Amino acid sequence: MKKIILFICMFLFITPLFTSYPLQTIAAISGNPEAKMKDSIKSYNLIRSALLKNEPTGTFDTSEVSYKQVGSLIQKVVRENPEILYFDSAMTWSNGKIDFSYTAPISTINKNKAVLTKxxxxxxxxxxxxxxxxxxxxxxxxxxxxxxxxxxxxxxxxxxxxxxxxxxxxxxxxxxxxxxxxxxxxxxxxxxxxxxxxxxxxxxxxxxxxxxxxxxxxxxxxxxxxxxxxxxxxxxxxxxxxxxxxxxxxxxxxxxxxxxxxxx
Structure with a gap:
């Protein structure tokens, strides 16, 4: 079983990995999982659910996305869901498993998330x-x-x-x-x-x-x-x-x- 380690810290989210676009095209390509990833919606939702619950592990659908490509999907989930706190990195496996790591203990994340919501x-x-x-x-x-x-x-x-x-x-x-x-x-x-x-x-x-x-x-x-x-x-x-x-x-x-x- 193959694995890939993804170091996807928050600072790295603001590196220029994609082509620049004029204003009129940004709306067409940003923030819409249905429009942008119609073939990866199940995996997006699985990852989103796990990260919103601060789970140590998650899954993705291997029929939708490769373990080598799922890193960009994880990035997208974190960028589009500001309720996700302290995500640090992920290790993805070819069988569809993801191991998540965070920069704070789960107890702290849960506490801070509740405080933030209130x-x-x-x-x-x-x-x-x-x-x-x-x-x-x-x-x-x-x-x-x-x-x-x-x-x-x-x-x-x-x-x-x-x-x-x-x-x-x-x-x-x-x-x-x-x-x-x-x-x-x-x-x-x-x-x-x-x-x-x-x-x-x-x-x-x-x-x-x-x-x-x-x-x-x-x-x-x-x-x-x-x-x-x-x-x-x-x-x-x-x-x-x-x-x-x-x-x-x-x-x-x-x-x-x-x-x-x-x-x-």
């Missing part, structure tokens, strides 16, 4: 008011993250970023995150509100970066709450330079001249 319910009840349009809801989420979350600059500079900073838990509970945490917190909150959105990655300022693509009134816009949040927080100040902008606007920004976008 906080999301509480937060949305607080910031989303009756009569809000989808635009109002997106803005409320953007403003909340910019004003309450601090970029984990200290650990970023030391190359000691903790697992929490890559997650929605880090952003919403610990109030400290890097771009992954901001993006996944946005993704989690928008998912809960039923607003179509996608996790997008690429390059900015010469390094890997992540942000969101959001659909409003049949149009797609980019939103980058990380870059609207200055490293040195100014209380009560919210930036909107990267709030619901087009791909051209995104690329024209001085600090993101080298940015390319990709979606999987």
């Amino acid at each position: 906080e999301v319910d509480k937060l949305l009840a607080k910031i989303i008011k009756p009569g809000f349009t989808d635009f109002d809801k997106v803005k409320a989420i953007h403003d909340y993250l910019v004003t309450t979350v601090a970029y984990d600059q200290k650990n970023y500079q030391k190359n000691t970023i903790p697992a929490d900073s890559y997650t929605a838990y880090g952003a919403l509970i610990k109030k400290v995150a890097i771009c992954d945490g901001y993006t996944k917190a946005t993704q989690l909150l928008l998912n809960r509100l039923g607003i179509e959105n996608f996790y997008v990655d690429g390059y900015g300022n010469g390094g890997p970066h992540a942000w969101n693509l959001i659909k409003l009134k049949n149009q797609y816009y980019f939103m980058d709450s990380t870059w609207d949040d200055p490293i040195s927080d100014v209380k009560g100040t919210v930036g909107y330079k990267y709030f619901l902008i087009s791909s051209d606007q995104l690329r024209k920004g001085k600090s993101i001249a080298s940015l390319t976008t990709s979606a999987r």
Whole structure:
């Protein structure tokens, strides 16, 4: 029985493994398992179910996907489901078995996930008011993250970023995150509100970066709450330079001249 080890840590999710696309095609290729992987839906759901339950093992359908190819499917599941916390790597076997490893004990993951779920319910009840349009809801989420979350600059500079900073838990509970945490917190909150959105990655300022693509009134816009949040927080100040902008606007920004976008 053959096996393959996949080191799929959160940082590696923002490496450029796929071709870059203009804005109008991102929506057609991102975040839709039915459209993108119609031949792998069963395996997608099996992997998703196992990871959402923090299971140490899972399975995939060998008639749908090879054990050599299932790594990209695992990546996709984690990228599209921000409720999955602390996934680190996987070992896949040719008989359809997957061994998952996490960066935290299962007891800690279960505890933090419960705390996160409770906080999301509480937060949305607080910031989303009756009569809000989808635009109002997106803005409320953007403003909340910019004003309450601090970029984990200290650990970023030391190359000691903790697992929490890559997650929605880090952003919403610990109030400290890097771009992954901001993006996944946005993704989690928008998912809960039923607003179509996608996790997008690429390059900015010469390094890997992540942000969101959001659909409003049949149009797609980019939103980058990380870059609207200055490293040195100014209380009560919210930036909107990267709030619901087009791909051209995104690329024209001085600090993101080298940015390319990709979606999987």
